[in-house]
Amino acid sequence: MKAVVWHAVGDIQLEDVPEPKIQAPTDAIVKITTSAMCGTDLHLIRGTMPGMKDGTIIGHEAVGEVVEAGTGVRNFSTGDRVVIPSTISCGYCSYCRAGYQAQCDNANPGGKLAGTAFFGGPEAAGAFDGLQAEYARVPYASTSLVPIPPGVSDAQAIMVSDIFPTAWFGAKLAEIRTGDTVAVFGAGPVGQLAILSAYLQGAGRVIAVDHNTDRLALAQAQHAEIVDFDTEEPVAAIQDLTGGIGVDRVIDAVGVDAERPATGVPAEQAQQFDTEQQQAAPEGNTTGGGQWVPGDAPSQVSQWAAQAVAKAGSIGIIGVYPQTISSYPIGVVMNKNLTVKAGNCNHRHYMPGLLRLIAEGGVDPALLLTENEPMTDVMAAYREFDRREPGWIKVALNPAA
Ligand SMILES: [Zn+2]
CATH class of the missing domain: 3.90.180.10 (Medium-chain alcohol dehydrogenases, catalytic domain)
Known part of the structure; x- marks a missing residue:
């Protein structure tokens, strides 16, 4: 065969x-x-x-x-x-x-x-x-x-x-309740289905963050409010859209930064194929071109998520973080009384x-x-x-x- x-x-x-x-x-x-x-x-x-x-x-x-x-x-x-x-x-x-x-x-x-x-x-x-x-x-x-x-x-x-259950699971991890305002980071296939799942699980508003115009258009077609992180600072945009409160829930459908090559992989091979599971990753924080050491800093999306969520809000992580990643903005999580849930679907x-x-x-x-x-x-x-x-x-x- x-x-x-x-x-x-x-x-x-x-x-x-x-x-x-x-x-x-x-x-x-x-x-x-x-x-x-x-x-x-x-x-x-x-x-x-x-x-x-x-x-x-x-x-x-x-x-x-x-x-x-x-x-x-x-x-x-x-x-x-x-x-x-x-x-x-x-x-x-x-x-x-x-x-x-x-x-x-x-x-x-x-x-x-x-x-x-x-x-x-x-x-x-x-x-x-x-x-x-x-x-x-x-x-x-x-x-x-x-x-x-x-x-x-x-x-x-x-x-x-794979992808619809993963998205649905992400919305469950984020603990969406009726009427909640939800931000979905990453508008690849899983992110799109996370938008759908959030609405199906009762979200009142969904804000989708990405920078790929096709994906943002598709998110908008699902009536998510779209934020392009290439043209605006996403946390500020979310604050602006929510009266300075932030969102109740976040679904992280990105995970570890897409543009950070794994150590040991020759750059030309790494560039030949893109990395991210959900194909939706922000690329903003690696433009300096420095060599990435796994675990050296929280991913961009994890920082945005912790900042964009309201006090006492919750974050569901379905984007992939390899076992070698050991950093997360835990200080923000602790001081804002946040709940973070994550897992393989x-x-x-x-x-x-x-x-x-x-x-x-x-x-x-x-x-x-x-x-x-x-x-x-x-x-x-x-x-x-x-x-x-x-x-x-x-x-x-x-x-x-
Ligand atoms: Zn078993």
């Missing part, structure tokens, strides 16, 4: 690899009908998320059809349409039962403390073969796969594999509900799917995605084409 295979930093290839096989009774094999590209994949390609194993298939978003179920999989059979969650979880440990699938005790072969397991990631995440392929092996299929309700398209369902926990919302017809995340590329064009698609071609928000890959 064809798959997108990681070989080295800056070196991925579309190549023929053996089809996956059932390895445990709880596995299922899914024929992928739609996959997608995510900013996280660019992290892996650039090496800003290190530790990839040569030969790993990348990709962690997919919709497909069950073609084989292990003997232990009692709730799915051949032909079922499913979404595959990006994170892998067992479904039976105490964390999974409590809805913390990202902290599953069993999914990561590295052990209980090894971190979140996900498809197409580095060895620390389990080195599972990913989903930019014609077929994929899904461990713990019974409790991982999510059936797609009738009437929900692949283009809608692919958003539920527990995808499986939110997916059934989001699919129901889509099936009911009031919500259509597929509006953000701007590109649909045959997987045979994946290399060109990655380059265009990396350059943030105008209008490129979210890119689906079609393995069958």
Whole structure:
């Protein structure tokens, strides 16, 4: 089968690899009908998320059809349409039962403390073969796969594999209540869905901060009030918009600064592919060109978030901060009585509900799917995605084409 295979930093290839096989009774094999590209994949390609194993298939978003179920999989059979969650979880440990699938005790072969397991990631995440392929092996299929309700398209369902649950989770972390004024930092695909999620969870106002004009236009089309940090100081703009009080809640959909290269990655490789998971990062604080040492200063967005939020407000962080980052504006947090919640998304926990919302017809995340590329064009698609071609928000890959 064809798959997108990681070989080295800056070196991925579309190549023929053996089809996956059932390895445990709880596995299922899914024929992928739609996959997608995510900013996280660019992290892996650039090496800003290190530790990839040569030969790993990348990709962690997919919709497909069950073609084989292990003997232990009692709730799915051949032909079922499913979404595959990006994170892998067992479904039976105490964390999974409590809805913390990202902290599953069993999914990561590295052990209980090894971190979140996900498809197409580095060895620390389990080195599972990913989903930019014609077929994929899904461990713990019974409790991982999510059936797609009738009437929900692949283009809608692919958003539920990773980015819509992540955005929804961000709004939950931010503790949005009815009528709240919410700032969303980062208006990439996850930020856009965070705007949607904030409104769905009751926000009265949403302010979106980015500097990419396409993204700001899309945020405005969702009726967020837009702030361009290239043309105005975002904290001052937010203060101005809120009577000097600040916002009640912040969703950080940016994470660690996009333009800071990871140490050890040659600059030309680092520049070849962009970094940020949510593809929406501010670029303002690195124009001095100094060498970045991980953990040397709080990220720009974390400083803006802590300053822009009202006293006693709360911040939800879904933008990626690598484990090496140890700085955060904790003094501001403490002295303003702020609440900060963060985490890797527990995808499986939110997916059934989001699919129901889509099936009911009031919500259509597929509006953000701007590109649909045959997987045979994946290399060109990655380059265009990396350059943030105008209008490129979210890119689906079609393995069958
Ligand atoms: Zn578990």
